[in-house]
Amino acid sequence: MSEYVDQTAPGGSVGLVEKKFFTFAAPPHPLTVESGLSIGPVTLAYETYGALSPRKDNAVLVLHALTGDSHAAGYYDASDPKPGWWDSMIGPGKGIDTGAVFVICANVLGGCMGSTGPGSINPATGAPYGLEFPVVTIGDMVAAQKALVDHLGITRLLAVVGGSMGGMQVLEWSVRYPDMVRGAVSLASTTKHSALAIAFNEVARQAIMADPNWRGGDYYAHPEKPDTGLAVARMIGHITYLSDEAMRAKFDRRLQDRCDISFNFEADFQVESYLRHQGKKFVDRFDANSFLYVTKAADYFNLENAHGGGSAVSAFAKARCAYLVVSFTSDWLYPTYQSKAMVQAMKKNGLDVSFVEIKADWGHDAFLLRNPRLSAIIERFLDRMRQTARAETPDTPDTGEAKAGG
Amino acid sequence: MRYDLQIIASWIEPGAKVLDLGCGAGDLLSHLIREKGIRGSGIEIDEAKVAEGLTRGLSMVHGDINEEVRDYPDQAFDDVILSQTLQQVYDPARLIREMLRVGKRGIVSFPNFAHYGVRAQLFFKGKAPVSRELPYQWYDTPNIRVIALKDFRRFCKASGFAILHETAIRTPHHQETGRVATLFPNLLATYGIFRLGRATPPPP
Numbered sequence: 218m219s220e221y222v223d224q225t226a227p228g229g230s231v232g233l234v235e236k237k238f239f240t241f242a243a244p245p246h247p248l249t250v251e252s253g254l255s256i257g258p259v260t261l262a263y264e265t266y267g268a269l270s271p272r273k274d275n276a277v278l279v280l281h282a283l284t285g286d287s288h289a290a291g292y293y294d295a296s297d298p299k300p301g302w303w304d305s306m307i308g309p310g311k312g313i314d315t316g317a318v319f320v321i322c323a324n325v326l327g328g329c330m331g332s333t334g335p336g337s338i339n340p341a342t343g344a345p346y347g348l349e350f351p352v353v354t355i356g357d358m359v360a361a362q363k364a365l366v367d368h369l370g371i372t373r374l375l376a377v378v379g380g381s382m383g384g385m386q387v388l389e390w391s392v393r394y395p396d397m398v399r400g401a402v403s404l405a406s407t408t409k410h411s412a413l414a415i416a417f418n419e420v421a422r423q424a425i426m427a428d429p430n431w432r433g434g435d436y437y438a439h440p441e442k443p444d445t446g447l448a449v450a451r452m453i454g455h456i457t458y459l460s461d462e463a464m465r466a467k468f469d470r471r472l473q474d475r476c477d478i479s480f481n482f483e484a485d486f487q488v489e490s491y492l493r494h495q496g497k498k499f500v501d502r503f504d505a506n507s508f509l510y511v512t513k514a515a516d517y518f519n520l521e522n523a524h525g526g527g528s529a530v531s532a533f534a535k536a537r538c539a540y541l542v543v544s545f546t547s548d549w550l551y552p553t554y555q556s557k558a559m560v561q562a563m564k565k566n567g568l569d570v571s572f573v574e575i576k577a578d579w580g581h582d583a584f585l586l587r588n589p590r591l592s593a594i595i596e597r598f599l600d601r602m603r604q605t606a607r608a609e610t611p612d613t614p615d616t617g618e619a620k621a622g623g
Numbered sequence: 624m625r626y627d628l629q630i631i632a633s634w635i636e637p638g639a640k641v642l643d644l645g646c647g648a649g650d651l652l653s654h655l656i657r658e659k660g661i662r663g664s665g666i667e668i669d670e671a672k673v674a675e676g677l678t679r680g681l682s683m684v685h686g687d688i689n690e691e692v693r694d695y696p697d698q699a700f701d702d703v704i705l706s707q708t709l710q711q712v713y714d715p716a717r718l719i720r721e722m723l724r725v726g727k728r729g730i731v732s733f734p735n736f737a738h739y740g741v742r743a744q745l746f747f748k749g750k751a752p753v754s755r756e757l758p759y760q761w762y763d764t765p766n767i768r769v770i771a772l773k774d775f776r777r778f779c780k781a782s783g784f785a786i787l788h789e790t791a792i793r794t795p796h797h798q799e800t801g802r803v804a805t806l807f808p809n810l811l812a813t814y815g816i817f818r819l820g821r822a823t824p825p826p827p
Contacts, residue, residue, distance in 0.1 A: 539682070569682050571681075571682045573677060575670065576670055601680045
């Protein structure tokens, strides 16, 4: 995901928030991941915004994209220059209205923002896992999130919502734990990576592994980190998040701080300078090994194979939720045909599915940008989920409304 | 709501499962949900209208009706509606067959090209007719077909669609009240609305 979080959006802020931690799967009951290996204890960093209703039926699980984290909305500190990554969507009166719903956002297993990942200490050795960390899948990430949701005492989520790799987790949630999901919102996502998406991830991984400071993944004790490789990996990612139109509009062939080309290998063009800046900024907050693990998890994701014996229709036969699928016209990383294919499989199962391809010039990253149309659509979808939730259990009053009705 | 949509709504059973093809922003669906407690979905090609429908809390799919209707399982709906769109459909027989596959019944409405006003323009003025119901010039019209009520009945017979119900209305497009044309409908009706079912196969 990209760096667009400094925009202001109508509606309020969730204000100051706090990162929390949930630890589970301590030995002798470790988490067995899909590869067959075990890991434990596992910690997930997470945040919550809004209030959980007494019936615990208003929880919305927000799932972040590749390099996101638990900090989806609000500020840690009054001096924070930027709020969480989806502050434009989450808050009082916003698309995911914290006045009505309780939002949970957890950092993924394998990540590096407080959740257990390759940079965490392996209790067996007392040193960081490095490549000893088992390769995890989107399914493993979701299994870990399930443990957190159970821990919070929530038996059914009002909705799971996410874009890009977060959307993959949404789809996985909906077929892996169908009884726990009422609504599922997949934005700019796919049931499986195309060769194009895998190819970009592979180039990004090779950039990291080719950095001499990577040292086979065992760099944590060394002052030099594989920063160059990680920065290049991030630059590649950034190209895929934009689009031809977006880059033309934003940079075209404009030069950076100069009147003429340099005839050397400095950053002549604005686009070069932008990518270098994004790469540099990224190494301060992300771990190179985590990048390898999360990109691999995204590449391995194949909902059809994992849940439908190769058939998307069979995979979605397990689902019980209502779906909202959104794609964006200029997204060439997860193009609309991939969203349409999942919608087709959902329809074939007679599921309640809504789909819209939103016209957006900003490529894959469009789902992160402030978009009043997208906010309104998500808001109404969540409203509808709340209505069906209320209709199913009308006899247990939740708030003062019930009294007024009598 | 438009008079033709009111007639269509009167044909829908309470609680039915309804698919509206080319549903626009979902006026008919909203009405049916409110008044008849139906469970409805719509298909619409215009993004802004889909977004408007979704922000009204409707379930809608953005896409081409000819393609999108194919994905639903057999008999997934009680009624499938094609309102004021037939004249724009490339292969009407195939679309209606699909409607009657995914739904128990189909409801089709279209402007009547045999209306006397249309006939008069062609006869007296000698030009391609432009009316309130068919407001386009020949060079900018989305309507690729001209249909008379009589043609449609013949088409249904030839294609094996049973006409369960038929109403011809004498009402300008956006009016909320209207009249039913009982006498000489093919001459007097502005719109025809047909409720279709699959023709029962002949006994073996």
